[in-house]
Amino acid sequence: MSVKAQNLVWGVKRRQIVRDVSLNVSEGETIGLIGPNGSGKSSLLRLLAGLKSPHSGLVAINDRDIAKVPRRALAREIAFVHQNAATDTNVTVRDVVRLGRTPHRSALSGWTDADEVAVTTALERVDMTSLSRQAWQTLSGGERQRVHIARALAQDPKVMFLDEPTNHLDIHHQIEILRLVRDLDLTSVIALHDLNLAAMFCDRIMILEGGALRACGTPQTVLTEDLIRDVFRTDSEVKHDNGALHIRFRPNSSL
Structure with a gap:
């Protein structure tokens, strides 16, 4: 879209x-x-x-x-992934991802096979299937971000x-x-x-x-070096190497 x-x-x-x-x-x-x-x-x-x-x-x-x-x-x-979403509730990884199905379910509807497939697929796409039953609080920062993305993917x-x-x-x-x-x-x-x-x-x-x-x-x-200087107020060296761009900042040149 x-x-x-x-x-x-x-x-x-x-x-x-x-x-x-x-x-x-x-x-x-x-x-x-x-x-x-x-x-x-x-x-x-x-x-x-x-x-x-x-x-x-x-x-x-x-x-x-x-x-x-x-x-x-x-x-x-539309899915939105916040930068530091957190919870103190004792939930598993799969519980968190299941929340992504909320827009597809009415207040009275039960959990369907389609919901289960969506959650399982989302976990697979972020390579978190093996940790699906693990407690949220035990995850590393990178693992938590993957779970947030899986929850967003479960929204389809x-x-x-x-x-x-x-x-x-x-x-x-x-x-x-x-x-x-x-x-x-x-x-x-x-x-x-x-x-x-x-x-x-x-x-x-x-x-x-x-x-x-x-x-x-x-x-x-x-x-560009000029735009980085104007917007971010620091000098840099911008290099192009086989289509890839690399920026090296000059630490003592902040404007």
Whole structure:
């Protein structure tokens, strides 16, 4: 499914956090959303997913205004993965993933074979089947993120929004999670901090600055030394090697 936004504006009281943002994500694309802290990445993601309502502008999924789509129906098409979702409840991995089936079930409906297949398939896709009966509290950070993605997959969505899914993870788990998301047959928009990871795993990158869309394009076209200096206030060396892009930051050159 495609995702389109037209002239999105949102803020708190008199402070505008998202400023006139328009974008177009094609079906099957993996889009990286990057920008400094406070640039509006998380707020924009929530607007795109329908978790917040814009003050003006609209969001369309497959050319349908999501404001006119019932919430349960929207939840069957869109999944949102929070950066630090947690629970103190004593539940198993499978219990957490089962929550993803909520949009497909009425209050009085029983658990169906289709629900069971969806949960099992989701666990398989994130390689967590062997830990399905393990207690949530015993999981590592990377394992928990995989479970969050499995819960989202159990919704059987066509579009997935992820808010800094690699936050606080070691580099091995960061790469593992992003490779997993990229290889899914979904349209994905991912808020990220690490510019090298965004370049490695995203088809296109959208850069936010002060709530506005500063640049949008392939990593090779938007991640330039000049833009990194202007937006992130640090000097860097950008190298292109056989189609791959590598950014080396200069630690003592912060502007």
